[in-house]
C-alpha cells in the first residue's frame with residue numbers, strides 16, 4: 001500500500017513546534033512563521049527529524065507559503 005505525500009501531511013505535525021505542514025515539491029514545510037522548518041522526503045516518506053531539517057529564511061518561507069496558497073485555490 002502506498003500513501004501519498006498529501007496524506008502524510010494531513011496526519012503529521014512539525015516535530016519541533018507541532019504546527020501543520022504543507023508540501024513543496026519534494027519536501028514538507030512547517031506552516032509556522034516562527035519555525036519555518038523544511039523536511040526532506042526520501043523514497044516518498046517525509047523525514048520528520050528536527051535535527052535533519054533545514055530552517056528556511058523568512059523570505060524563502062513566505063515565498064513557499066504564497067506559492068502553496070495559489071495551488072490550493
Ligand SMILES: [Zn+2]
Nearest residue numbers: 014017030035
Ligand atoms: Zn515547526
